[in-house]
Amino acid sequence: MTDGPKPIRVVDFSQVMAGPFCTRLMADIGAEVIKIEPTEGDAMRRRPPLRDGQSTYFGTLNAGKRSVVLDLRTEAGRQDAKRLIDGADVVVENFRPGVMARLGLDWDTLSARNPRLVYCAISGFGQEGVAASRPAYAPMIHATGGLDMALMSYQPELDRPAPTGMFYADILAGVYAWGAIQTALLAREHTGRGQLVDVALLDSLMSMMVYECQEAQFPQIRARHLYTPVRAADGFIMVVPLSDKNFAGMLALFGGPDWGADPRFATASGREANWDDLMGYVELWAQDKPAETCERLLLAAGVPCSRYRDVAEVMADPATQERGVMGTVRDAAGAFQVPNPPFRMSDTDARVRPDIPELGEGDAEFLAPLRAELNEGE
Known part of the structure; x- marks a missing residue:
């Protein structure tokens, strides 16, 4: 019986969110991810939610990885990093452009030592150009990238952009980096060579605004539906009676109201153009009924409808549990739930791995052999 192929080895210099999200997805599909941390650890280890001193925020982003402590300010730490990377398949970093070059850990240096290396650099505005050196946190990218103003335009009652609490740019960049790394690894099978992958948060965010980028070029007379x-x-419900069949089912449920014959609602485009008036009639029907009852009745009538739920309700939903949307991980404070990767594969075990690394727990396994080889060579 022979051993299977070695897992892809990833040396992960990234911290906070975009890079760690990317590399956790790598760990979820079986990669060996070595998380390089400074002596004080990734700052996310101290970010809430916390219990018993352990951050579940950090745990969500770093489950399944191994932690190695290196002081990259020292020559010894940089040399250890290079030796680790000599045997790696992938490097991921999200420092500001130029930092890795100053450390001697940039693409040019490392690919000369390891030509098969796939090197992924995640930044706010890309590795080159006039904006490359700008600091970049997701809320800044949302502001400068047009997202917040686009969302404000859809809520005319607002007199300023809404506060930001969800970091879309980080997650999008992490997902795009993960996908680009897979593409580069596949290309390596044909060419034998690795390559540099340059992922920017701004680019990632812009890719999400499919309609908005086109409307900016070709303004429309009628505002977007x-x-x-x-x-x-x-509570609240979302009702989408767009098709004629949906609309007819809703009217039947409502008992054939007079407004159902209004010519403004006779076609899908007419319903879209007069959506606020249509929803006003729906709200008159719904206002004295529990949201769960509205959802059940509308769905039974063939009308697309969803009740607005909070995150805790979604996690507790039997359908969520049946699908395995959440997985169980553990750290020194115990077990908790985190999202699994949002895909299932027939031949690959795609799921979050359960263990969250303690700071430096992989030092002996990964660094000691490299140092022993160095001593033998002297």
Whole structure:
């Protein structure tokens, strides 16, 4: 019986969110991810939610990895990093452009030592150009990238952009980096050579705004159709009676109201153009009913509908649990739930790995052999 192929080895210099999200997806599909941390550890280890001193935020982003402590400010730390990378398949970093070059750990240096290396650099604005050196956190990218103003335009009651609490740019960049790395590894099978992957948060965010980028070039007379929440007795529902069949089912459920014959609602385009008026009638029906009842009745009538739920409700949903959307991980404070990768594969075990690394727990396994080989060679 022979051993299977070695897992892809990833040396991960990234911290905070975009890079760690990318490399956790790598770990989720079986890669060996070595997380390089400074002596004080990744700053995310101290970010809430915390319990018993352990960050579940950090755990979500770093489950399944191994932690190695290197002081990259020292020559010894940089040399250890190079020796680790000599045997690696992938490097991921999200420092500001130029930092890795000053450390002697840039693409040109490392690929000369390891021509098969895939080197992924994640930054706010790309590795080159006039904006490359700008600092970049996701809220800044949302602001400068047009997302916040686009969202504000869809909420005319606002007099300023909404506060930011979800970091879309980080997650998008992490996903794009993960996909680009897979492409580079596949290309390596044909060419024998690695390559540099340059992923920018701004580019990633812009790719999400498919309609907005086109409307910016070709302004439309009629504002974009917006889907709006409908108030029920104890919450909100989203109702989408776009097709003629959906609309007819809704009218039947409502008992054939007179407004159902309004010519403005006779076609899908007419319903879109007069959506606020249509939803006003739906809200009159829903306002004295629990949201869960509205959802059940509308779905039974063939009308697309979803009740607005909070995250805890979604996690507790039997359908979420049946699908295996969440996985169990553990750290020194115990077990908790984190999202699994959002895909399933027939031949690959794609799931979050359960163990969250303690700071430096992989030092002996990964660094000691390299140092022993160096001593033998002297």
